[in-house]
Amino acid sequence: MLTPIEKILFILLALVSAGFTFHGFKTIIDTVRKGRPAPELKNIPASLLKAGVTVLFQRTIFKARKALSAVHLGLFFGLITYAFVNLFDVLEGLIPNFDLTYSGKHLAPPAWTIPLINIYSLVSDVMSMFLLIAITIFLVRRFIVKDKALTYRENVLLNPKVKAGGQAKDSLIVGVFVIMHVTAHVLSQAYRLTEGADPFMPFASFLNSIFGASETGMHVAWWVSIGWVMFIIPYLSRSKHTHFFMAPINLGLAKQNPRGQLDPAIPLKVIDGRKYDPGAKVITDLAWKRILDAYACVQCNRCQDVCPANFYQRPLSPSALEVNKRYLLKEATFGSHPDLLLAPLTETVISPEAVWSCTTCYACVRVCPVGNEPMADIVDIRRRMLIDGFEIDSGVQTALQSLATNGNWMGKGKRLRGRWAKELEFPVKNATEEPVEVLWFVGDTASFDERVIPNTKMVARIFHQAGLDFGILYQNESNAGNDVRRVGEEGLFEQLVEQNMAAFGKAQFQRIVTTDPHSFNTLKNEYPQFGGKFEVKHYTVTLLKLFEEGKLTVKNKLSHYKVTFHDPCYLGRYNGGFTAPRKLLELLGVEFHEMPRNCENSFCCGAGGGQIWMGKVAPGERPAENRIKEALSTFEKHPSDKKQLFIVTCPKDMVMYSDAVKTTGNEGKIEVRDIIQLVAEAVGVEEVSPIVG
Numbered sequence: 001m002l003t004p005i006e007k008i009l010f011i012l013l014a015l016v017s018a019g020f021t022f023h024g025f026k027t028i029i030d031t032v033r034k035g036r037p038a039p040e041l042k043n044i045p046a047s048l049l050k051a052g053v054t055v056l057f058q059r060t061i062f063k064a065r066k067a068l069s070a071v072h073l074g075l076f077f078g079l080i081t082y083a084f085v086n087l088f089d090v091l092e093g094l095i096p097n098f099d100l101t102y103s104g105k106h107l108a109p110p111a112w113t114i115p116l117i118n119i120y121s122l123v124s125d126v127m128s129m130f131l132l133i134a135i136t137i138f139l140v141r142r143f144i145v146k147d148k149a150l151t152y153r154e155n156v157l158l159n160p161k162v163k164a165g166g167q168a169k170d171s172l173i174v175g176v177f178v179i180m181h182v183t184a185h186v187l188s189q190a191y192r193l194t195e196g197a198d199p200f201m202p203f204a205s206f207l208n209s210i211f212g213a214s215e216t217g218m219h220v221a222w223w224v225s226i227g228w229v230m231f232i233i234p235y236l237s238r239s240k241h242t243h244f245f246m247a248p249i250n251l252g253l254a255k256q257n258p259r260g261q262l263d264p265a266i267p268l269k270v271i272d273g274r275k276y277d278p279g280a281k282v283i284t285d286l287a288w289k290r291i292l293d294a295y296a297c298v299q300c301n302r303c304q305d306v307c308p309a310n311f312y313q314r315p316l317s318p319s320a321l322e323v324n325k326r327y328l329l330k331e332a333t334f335g336s337h338p339d340l341l342l343a344p345l346t347e348t349v350i351s352p353e354a355v356w357s358c359t360t361c362y363a364c365v366r367v368c369p370v371g372n373e374p375m376a377d378i379v380d381i382r383r384r385m386l387i388d389g390f391e392i393d394s395g396v397q398t399a400l401q402s403l404a405t406n407g408n409w410m411g412k413g414k415r416l417r418g419r420w421a422k423e424l425e426f427p428v429k430n431a432t433e434e435p436v437e438v439l440w441f442v443g444d445t446a447s448f449d450e451r452v453i454p455n456t457k458m459v460a461r462i463f464h465q466a467g468l469d470f471g472i473l474y475q476n477e478s479n480a481g482n483d484v485r486r487v488g489e490e491g492l493f494e495q496l497v498e499q500n501m502a503a504f505g506k507a508q509f510q511r512i513v514t515t516d517p518h519s520f521n522t523l524k525n526e527y528p529q530f531g532g533k534f535e536v537k538h539y540t541v542t543l544l545k546l547f548e549e550g551k552l553t554v555k556n557k558l559s560h561y562k563v564t565f566h567d568p569c570y571l572g573r574y575n576g577g578f579t580a581p582r583k584l585l586e587l588l589g590v591e592f593h594e595m596p597r598n599c600e601n602s603f604c605c606g607a608g609g610g611q612i613w614m615g616k617v618a619p620g621e622r623p624a625e626n627r628i629k630e631a632l633s634t635f636e637k638h639p640s641d642k643k644q645l646f647i648v649t650c651p652k653d654m655v656m657y658s659d660a661v662k663t664t665g666n667e668g669k670i671e672v673r674d675i676i677q678l679v680a681e682a683v684g685v686e687e688v689s690p691i692v693g
């Protein structure tokens with residue numbers, strides 16, 4: 001189809017385009033390689049294959065925004081189809097008589113290929129229409145509806161180019177390109193239809209009925225369609241749409257270790273004898289995988305939608321963090337500011353206040369369709385901030401000092417840890433002095449907080465009634481360190497691990513049971529990094545097992561309660577502990593209603609990652625308050641006179657939500673109870689003691 005001069009021009013253009021594209025991707029790869037070693041990945045080919053399948057069916061995007069995700073799915077398949085369309089268009093341009101219209105009759109293909117040609121013609125024609133519709137929807141969303149989900153809070157640190165509309169400009173360029181490219185392709189096919197309509201090209205045939213056939217039109221449309229591709233491919237490597245290529249790779253190289261296991265503060269693997277300080281100050285202090293995150297980011301803000309800190313008006317947006325990383329890298333590598341690679345992250349990608357707003361709830365990582373880990377960056381930045389002497393919240397400072405001296409954050413003497421056990425009507429074994437089947441790791445809040453101790457005693461009474469052979473560590477137990485590590489105090493975390501490991505060493509037990517999901521998480525997922533490999537269970541699992549084995553029986557069904565259940569982040573989202581609490585509630589016979597945000601999508605109470613230690617309380621509706629309102633609106637859909645209960649399975653939640661009921665003025669409408677209180681009532685161990693405020 002193309003004239004010899006056009007062919008030469010096209011080949012020259014293709015070579016220049018390939019050169020720029022190669023330079024773009026080589027720059028990205030070189031930049032990613034500047035990052036620190038990441039934890040070793042196993043079986044990478046299999047992971048990449050799995051990621052390929054995931055991307056092909058766009059599985060990860062459906063975790064949120066289902067309707068838009070369906071449009072995105074169509075757009076994705078449209079673009080895949082267009083990879084073939086472009087290939088065939090090039091062949092049509094370069095090879096004389098290569099023409100697939102009218103079942104390829106000008107090409108005189110073998111008979112068996114004719115059905116394939118017809119399928120291709122139909123699919124490419126229909127997909128062209130769909131692509132135009134889908135891209136129009138996305139452009140309307142961004143530029144006409146101005147969807148708030150694509151914006152950031154005023155108080156979030158943003159790269160000046162993002163503030164000046166860099167993302168919108170990128171979207172506009174690519175959107176206009178797709179519209180021009182697709183329209184020009186269909187027109188080039190329409191101009192080819194010299195013999196009228198082709199039944200396998202309804203869209204092109206329709207345009208042919210308007211514009212007719214034209215040799216000149218065909219050439220012009222071909223150049224607009226394919227010529228544009230030669231410009232856009234190199235541009236993509238420099239734009240936010242790099243994610244077309246990087247997202248599948250990033251997903252294939254995503255975190256393989258358990259969700260609840262943070263990377264070490266200093267990489268275990270050392271390359272070329274490089275010395276590393278703990279955590280991250282500048283972008284190249286991040287593991288290479290988390291530099292790749294920035295290139296893979298779709299900039300969809302799904303992570304921001306689910307972030308409790310962002311909800312709480314704090315200056316934190318996990319998506320802004322990734323977007324800022326991306327713009328910093330672009331200016332440092334494609335622009336004229338290589339010095340930005342050495343700029344402090346707290347000045348360029350996330351503000352110090354935002355760093356300290358994260359609850360480490362993992363919601364951003366869970367929802368991200370491309371396997372990004374903004375939360376891990378935040379923990380690494382905290383680690384370095386602590387070492388560099390940044391000022392931190394006085395409440396956090398006090399908690400850390402107490403943890404260092406007393407092994408708990410509540411400023412209590414070590415010897416007081418087991419005092420609640422002495423007040424029981426039966427002895428609780430000291431697991432460091434006699435062997436036990438179950439070592440109950442009680443945790444700080446359950447051991448010291450007067451509002452929670454009645455529940456702690458109830459757990460002991462239930463275990464005792466069920467004949468469970470259990471013991472505790474008394475003064476030998478220290479805080480497990482989960483939140484200490486997430487605050488960034490890696491040294492103190494290691495000290496606590498050491499203390500607990502020494503205590504475990506003195507004890508004889510078969511498994512550990514915890515009441516606190518935070519302790520559960522670190523004992524199960526992080527102690528193995530330090531040689532502590534134990535079977536660890538949450539008390540909800542243990543209670544369920546005791547019922548299943550007939551060691552506990554429900555004497556009083558609790559059908560007079562209408563309840564909802566809050567999944568704690570460190571039990572549910574981190575460790576998949578969704579079933580046991582729900583099965584328990586079913587056994588107890590309560591009327592159960594699920595809140596809209598449940599299981600993986602549960603909304604954080606706002607206490608994690610050290611937030612519970614913060615001295616300053618920011619203004620605005622707190623996540624726990626919002627959650628209480630969610631529970632009440634769930635109950636409103638099921639009106640009855642039953643007592644309304646908000647059930648928790650974390651001692652910290654007991655405190656957080658009891659406060660939230662008061663601060664939202666909902667006392668009398670809803671009551672917060674630990675699941676153990678319901679179990680106690682059902683098995684007839686003890687009257688329910690109300691929480692003391």
Ligand code: SF4
Nearest residue numbers: 307358359361362364
């Ligand atoms: S871990 Fe939770 S609080 Fe922290 S950035 Fe992610 S969503 Fe926000």
Ligand code: SF4
Nearest residue numbers: 297298300301303368
């Ligand atoms: S980090 Fe993930 S969820 Fe957040 S904006 Fe980027 S792609 Fe979307």
